[in-house]
Amino acid sequence: MKTNSKNILLTGGTGYIGSHTAVELLNAGYHVTIFDNLSNSKIEVLSRIEIITGAMPEFEQIDLRDEAELSKGFDKYSFDAVIHFAGLKSVGESVTNPLDTYENNLLSTIYLLKVMRKKAVLNLIFSGSATVYAIPETLPIKENNVLGADCPYGRSKLMIEEILTDLSVSDPEWKIQILRYFNPVGAHPTGLIGEDPSGIPSNLFPYLSRVAQGVYKELKIFGSDYKTSDGTCIRDYIHVVDLAKGHLSTLSRLDHSSGMEIFNLGTGHGYSVLEVVKAYEKASGIKIPYIFTERRKGDIPISYADPTKAEHLLGWKAEKTIDDMCKDAWNWQTKNPNGYIKKKKE
Ligand code: WQD
Numbered sequence: 129m130k131t132n133s134k135n136i137l138l139t140g141g142t143g144y145i146g147s148h149t150a151v152e153l154l155n156a157g158y159h160v161t162i163f164d165n166l167s168n169s170k171i172e173v174l175s176r177i178e179i180i181t182g183a184m185p186e187f188e189q190i191d192l193r194d195e196a197e198l199s200k201g202f203d204k205y206s207f208d209a210v211i212h213f214a215g216l217k218s219v220g221e222s223v224t225n226p227l228d229t230y231e232n233n234l235l236s237t238i239y240l241l242k243v244m245r246k247k248a249v250l251n252l253i254f255s256g257s258a259t260v261y262a263i264p265e266t267l268p269i270k271e272n273n274v275l276g277a278d279c280p281y282g283r284s285k286l287m288i289e290e291i292l293t294d295l296s297v298s299d300p301e302w303k304i305q306i307l308r309y310f311n312p313v314g315a316h317p318t319g320l321i322g323e324d325p326s327g328i329p330s331n332l333f334p335y336l337s338r339v340a341q342g343v344y345k346e347l348k349i350f351g352s353d354y355k356t357s358d359g360t361c362i363r364d365y366i367h368v369v370d371l372a373k374g375h376l377s378t379l380s381r382l383d384h385s386s387g388m389e390i391f392n393l394g395t396g397h398g399y400s401v402l403e404v405v406k407a408y409e410k411a412s413g414i415k416i417p418y419i420f421t422e423r424r425k426g427d428i429p430i431s432y433a434d435p436t437k438a439e440h441l442l443g444w445k446a447e448k449t450i451d452d453m454c455k456d457a458w459n460w461q462t463k464n465p466n467g468y469i470k471k472k473k474e
Pocket of ligand 1: 312
């Protein structure tokens with residue numbers, strides 16, 4: 129295994145995308161340290177990462193809004209770069225309780241940046257989101273498409289991009305990479321780590337997985353009258369392992385880049401909800417009952433990425449298919465019906 133003596137901090141690293149990124153970095157020989165407040169993830173993830181990679185990441189339970197604790201964390205380790213995943217990501221929650229999302233996402237980021245500057249750690253990869261794009265006038269969506277988030281969650285991501293832009297302009301020493309994720313889905317092929325949302329999932333894949341498992345009676349498809357081939361919305365679903373590998377490629381990019389860059393991480397291909405249902409039925413061998421309901425507020429009809437900038441400059445391209453995504457999502461669901469919560473011994 130190639131060894132990098134580099135130590136990378138993953139904030140929010142016990143979360144869905146963070147944990148998959150930790151696996152890829154450890155497999156590539158990086159040292160990994162995770163700061164997480166465990167508000168929306170489980171400590172169990174660490175031992176799963178160790179089983180997959182043979183290496184246990186360093187871990188500190190730190191809330192980034194506690195600047196003093198965060199600063200102590202930076203004194204304890206020396207980081208070559210930071211990948212910032214930590215934040216609240218529920219669109220629905222952000223609408224009903226915007227202050228929590230703004231406070232968490234913005235203050236965590238601001239304190240992280242202040243401590244990074246104080247400790248002269250100026251290499252940052254930010255986990256961004258395609259939700260910052262306005263309803264696209266042109267497709268596929270390029271990095272210079274019009275921006276305009278329509279929910280507090282998306283606006284918090286946009287505000288952070290503005291903060292990073294101003295920081296980069298104020299001090300060219302910073303190297304900042306913003307990665308705009310499209311729709312991350314699926315799980316590690318071992319089925320040891322995966323998506324473990326709390327409560328009733330609002331996203332398609334985790335909900336679909338629970339319908340296949342029989343936890344929920346049927347999938348409600350939000351709208352069947354969109355101007356698409358089958359009337360249902362189209363999205364650029366990307367396998368979470370491909371997304372994690374995109375972070376590995378971006379780390380290498382940091383070594384010879386300057387200033388701030390923005391990349392779309394998507395497959396460049398869109399699938400409708402009905403096409404996803406069909407692929408999931410094929411992967412699970414289970415017929416998925418569904419009904420059509422009203423459109424969901426805020427949904428855009430079609431969204432898929434133009435990933436060519438990442439292909440050319442990061443040397444990264446998503447490889448996994450929608451069938452891989454469904455197979456790995458189903459494998460995770462069947463192996464972890466209650467997510468990371470250990471089943472009580474009978
Ligand atoms: C996909 C499609 C729904 C659930 C979200 C958020 C945000 C971002 C990416 C981080 C849509 C339809 C869904 C269901 C359905 N993540 N659907 N029935 O809304 O594209 O984006 O994920 O930044 O969390 O923006 O993803 O999975 O919620 O929906 O019909 O029960 O599936 O209408 O067309 P979305 P999604």
